[in-house]
Amino acid sequence: MAQNKAIVVAKAGDARILDVPYPTLPGDDYMIVKTTAVAINPTDWKHVNFASQLGNENTRVGCDYAGVVQEVGPAVTQYKPGDRVCGFINGCNKFRDTDGAYATYAASKAPVQGRVPKGWSDEQAATLGVSITTVVRSRAVPNTRPPTPRRADPGQDPLLIYGGTTATGIYGIQFAKLSGYTVITTGSPKNHELLKSLGADHVFDYRSPTLVQDIRAAAGDNLSYAWDCHADQASANVCARALNQDGAHYAGLLGGIDRAVKAANPKAKVSVSLGYTSFGEDAWLGALYPASQADFDFAKKFWPLAIDLLDEGKVKPIAIDVNRGGSGLEGVLVGLKELAAGKVSAQKLVYTL
Incomplete structure (x- = not known):
């Protein structure tokens, strides 16, 4: 089995790189992805810094990623091993502590992910997950x-x-x-x-x-x-x-x-407008946000439309700052602190793994 490392919240304000088990498929519509790039969002550092209030200690951090499909569940028809994909993973999931994008290998829910848009690098595609899913949920x-x-x-x-x-x-x-x-x-x-x-x-x-x-x-x-x-x-x-x-x-x-x-x-x-409800599963952010089948169904429909617009150049990628403070998971730890300190504007921090 391949070696897997992930960033895990040990306690409030303390995120660490740990050896973790290779992920298993949480459901038939999930896939395992080898991450190639990850991006940082405010929700990520807040999950670390406010872990005691949110109750998500000992969970894996990270939402935005791009990577290559390694294996798929029996219900996954839109992707196959070797495909380049990107999207949103429910990082620091209190209900399933194996979720989290800041890892060598991660499980993602296939119906609400996207393929990497034409002409986009993995670093650019890693910026899409939370943003597109939140746009979906914004109404x-x-x-x-x-x-x-x-x-x-x-x-x-x-x-x-x-x-x-x-x-x-x-x-x-x-x-x-x-x-x-x-x-x-x-x-x-x-x-x-x-x-x-x-x-x-x-x-x-x-x-x-x-x-x-x-x-x-x-x-x-x-x-x-x-x-x-x-x-x-x-x-x-x-x-x-x-x-x-x-x-x-x-x-x-x-x-x-x-x-x-x-x-x-x-x-x-x-x-x-919480992107977390687009998974069709219960979510916890200091309070319970119950699973929404309607949000899940809409996200499934909107993601392919969004990727088509990105393919056509009608939606442009955000500017990225790649590997500020270092690459890999070590760099991600630096980036979490940079974003928490308010040192990022009009761009997204992205790290290659």
């Missing part, structure tokens, strides 16, 4: 529009994506534009031209004292949907105040900020 983009241009004049449908320079924001802007929205987003001034090049119609400095007024003006005082890719108390407050005051929808990436939204906009509908 800001694909759940309300097909991922193709809908009409020539999309101005009646403004959409705020707060945190446009996050990885999810960068991909979300592009899918939203393809879906026919007028896209309003936020970012540092140094990244405004980048965000416009991706399709954003209006870009505002998130530190501007007139941010809420600027967003409302750009939306014609008719903003009914905000997707918060930053998701803290401050961003939630801005989104809530920019939204209409009559039944508008706030979608965030973290739970626990309902009060901040409701305090600023009591009538707003609040939802959480």
